[in-house]
Amino acid sequence: MSEVLVLIEHSGSDVKKVSLELLAIAAGLGEPSAVVVGPGAGDCVAILGEHGAQTVYVADAADMVDYVVAPTAELLAQLVSEKSPTAVLIPSSAEGKEVAGRLAVATNSGVITDAVAVAADGTATQNVFGGATIVQSKVSSGTPIITIRTNSTAPFVTGGSATRVDVTVALSDVAKSAKVTNRVSVEKSGRPDLSEAAIVVSGGRGVGSDEGFATIIEPLADALGAAVGASRAATDAGWYPHQFQVGQTGKTVSPQLYIANGISGAIQHRAGMQTSKAVIVVNKDADAPIFDLADFGVVGDLNTVIPDLTARIKNRG
Amino acid sequence: MNICVCVKQVPDSWAEKKLSSTDSTLDRASADRVVNELDEYAVEEALRIVEAHGGEVTILSMGPTEAADSIRKAISMGATAGIHVVDDALHGSDALATSLVLAKALEGRGFDLIIFGSESTDARMSVVPAMVAARLNLPQLTFANKVDVDGSAIKIQRVTDYGYDEVSATLPAVVSVVEKTNEPRYPSFKNIMAAKKAPMEALTLSDLGVDASTVGLGNAWSQVASFADRPAKPAGTIVTDDGTGAAHIEEFLVAQKFI
Ligand SMILES: Cc1cc2nc3c(=O)[nH]c(=O)nc-3n(C[C@H](O)[C@H](O)[C@H](O)COP(=O)(O)OP(=O)(O)OC[C@H]3O[C@@H](n4cnc5c(N)ncnc54)[C@H](O)[C@@H]3O)c2cc1C
Numbered sequence: 001m002s003e004v005l006v007l008i009e010h011s012g013s014d015v016k017k018v019s020l021e022l023l024a025i026a027a028g029l030g031e032p033s034a035v036v037v038g039p040g041a042g043d044c045v046a047i048l049g050e051h052g053a054q055t056v057y058v059a060d061a062a063d064m065v066d067y068v069v070a071p072t073a074e075l076l077a078q079l080v081s082e083k084s085p086t087a088v089l090i091p092s093s094a095e096g097k098e099v100a101g102r103l104a105v106a107t108n109s110g111v112i113t114d115a116v117a118v119a120a121d122g123t124a125t126q127n128v129f130g131g132a133t134i135v136q137s138k139v140s141s142g143t144p145i146i147t148i149r150t151n152s153t154a155p156f157v158t159g160g161s162a163t164r165v166d167v168t169v170a171l172s173d174v175a176k177s178a179k180v181t182n183r184v185s186v187e188k189s190g191r192p193d194l195s196e197a198a199i200v201v202s203g204g205r206g207v208g209s210d211e212g213f214a215t216i217i218e219p220l221a222d223a224l225g226a227a228v229g230a231s232r233a234a235t236d237a238g239w240y241p242h243q244f245q246v247g248q249t250g251k252t253v254s255p256q257l258y259i260a261n262g263i264s265g266a267i268q269h270r271a272g273m274q275t276s277k278a279v280i281v282v283n284k285d286a287d288a289p290i291f292d293l294a295d296f297g298v299v300g301d302l303n304t305v306i307p308d309l310t311a312r313i314k315n316r317g
Numbered sequence: 318m319n320i321c322v323c324v325k326q327v328p329d330s331w332a333e334k335k336l337s338s339t340d341s342t343l344d345r346a347s348a349d350r351v352v353n354e355l356d357e358y359a360v361e362e363a364l365r366i367v368e369a370h371g372g373e374v375t376i377l378s379m380g381p382t383e384a385a386d387s388i389r390k391a392i393s394m395g396a397t398a399g400i401h402v403v404d405d406a407l408h409g410s411d412a413l414a415t416s417l418v419l420a421k422a423l424e425g426r427g428f429d430l431i432i433f434g435s436e437s438t439d440a441r442m443s444v445v446p447a448m449v450a451a452r453l454n455l456p457q458l459t460f461a462n463k464v465d466v467d468g469s470a471i472k473i474q475r476v477t478d479y480g481y482d483e484v485s486a487t488l489p490a491v492v493s494v495v496e497k498t499n500e501p502r503y504p505s506f507k508n509i510m511a512a513k514k515a516p517m518e519a520l521t522l523s524d525l526g527v528d529a530s531t532v533g534l535g536n537a538w539s540q541v542a543s544f545a546d547r548p549a550k551p552a553g554t555i556v557t558d559d560g561t562g563a564a565h566i567e568e569f570l571v572a573q574k575f576i
Contacts, residue, residue, distance in 0.1 A: 068457050097443050101412065101444030104538070105416065111413070111538065113442045114442075127547070133335070133547065136541070136542045137542055139539045174454045178485075180475075184474075278573060279553075291553075294553040298556055300557065304558070
């Protein structure tokens with residue numbers, strides 16, 4: 001069986017859930033081989049083996065992550081020419097899509113982004129136009145390069161173990177032309193990652209202030225073990241940081257449950273949350289378009305409904 | 318400083334978008350056409366850079382005949398000239414073909430900086446800026462929410478999941494900007510009038526030396542096999558809060574096993 005390369009997203013030894021999901025999808029196409037880049041890559045081998053990787057290619061040279069995406073793309077291009085894989089699967093993050101784009105140019109291969117499923121014959125399923133249309137497409141030239149969204153499938157524990165293969169790549173000058181000189185982390189909340197969370201509690205203009213996020217939205221999120229999201233109206237107003245924006249120009253999320261509070265449901269917001277499995281809406285305007293997506297909706301003031309709900313969930317212990 | 322901003326004409330993001338039933342490409346007739354909103358931030362950023370450092374801004378777009386309107390619209394913000402790659406053979410081109418054609422059109426013109434919006438509101442792939450950088454062998458400074466140019470040095474803040482990366486390079490370079498970079502200006506009356514007369518270069522594939530058999534729908538590196546509308550969701554339960562709203566949500570959460 002031919003190899004399927006899976007690019008792993010990780011931070012040190014902490015493997016992102018999406019990577020394990022991609023290994024499960026890769027198993028349906030061929031023999032999963034993980035590709036891990038950057039410091040800490042070697043520490044990911046065991047967990048990747050347990051989730052179905054047969055081989056783990058480790059490229060832990062520091063300069064692999066000192067430059068914007070190009071080094072990873074050059075490494076993958078080298079592996080594609082050496083291993084002739086059936087496909088290359090990459091997480092559909094902003095960075096993952098750029099790696100995929102550069103790899104497609106380097107290998108003259110077709111690229112499909114934002115897939116939610118890949119069939120055994122390589123046909124990818126995408127939800128486009130904010131989830132309103134479902135498209136099946138297939139790469140017709142070169143090695144299929146497919147980026148896949150988080151929460152598209154469940155990780156699968158095979159309990160196996162992987163063979164570690166260390167790899168190096170001689171980076172071109174251009175790959176080293178955009179240098180990362182500093183990484184700045186905004187404060188970590190301790191909440192689950194927005195794009196991976198099973199539950200997202202989101203707030204919009206109706207939340208009214210940054211204080212509203214701190215005293216109404218965040219406590220509900222914490223009671224549910226959820227991530228916090230926000231509409232653009234809320235991030236533009238500075239009530240919540242931009243990296244939590246959900247929608248067309250923010251994150252696309254597909255959680256088990258999305259709770260929209262004080263969000264009207266503009267088409268650009270729906271584009272980022274329309275494929276959520278279940279949606280709860282709290283909005284004081286019964287005509288707000290977001291109610292069209294609701295499995296359960298309450299027409300009411302979030303300032304009274306949400307604190308009451310948070311207290312009820314906490315009381316259940 | 319000579320800057321080129323690549324813009325795309327897209328259906329208005331407020332309109333429902335559809336695929337054409339005949340060839341599975343975007344049904345451009347079904348919605349109003351506008352300049353991709355994020356590209357306006359790219360134009361704004363370019364104008365701010367030339368206002369500070371001198372130079373000119375050129376607008377480049379690949380697209381059907383009507384895309385010329387979007388080029389003039391972008392010029393009316395304060396740019397100088399336009400380049401329009403227009404050729405029937407381009408219909409249905411994918412990101413690889415688009416990046417190939419844009420790279421050919423940009424090559425050899427001596428631009429110091431090429432700026433994109435970080436994604437188009439229709440295709441939403443966010444890959445063309447990275448592909449163009451790769452094809453032109455230029456530094457890729459994408460997803461910038463802050464751009465600083467100083468002589469031949471450029472520094473950006475690249476938005477990441479955890480915050481941002483500071484990235485630096487030497488010009489020429491390819492940049493893409495996110496919507497938090499700036500606030501695009503409205504065209505002045507004077508610039509709207511000037512844009513009508515701005516020089517516009519129209520280029521075909523043969524002008525660029527691109528073989529028509531490498532682009533367009535039939536030659537795309539990937540093909541759409543089928544598409545369908547997502548089945549409509551059954552209407553949910555909506556209640557009006559009379560003091561029991563939270564209790565009803567709690568019941569829903571329990572029934573769905575979320576708590
Ligand atoms: C190019 C482009 C990209 C965009 N990208 C995004 C994006 O990524 N994400 C995004 O979200 N938007 C995006 N937008 C903006 C989008 O069009 C809307 O403006 C935005 O989503 C509105 O946010 P909102 O629903 O919070 O605010 P509003 O539309 O103002 O809605 C507020 C809602 O809160 C309700 N409300 C008010 N007070 C209360 C209360 N006390 N209790 C309960 N309900 C209350 C109101 O009834 C109303 O329905 C984009 C727009 C453009 C043009």
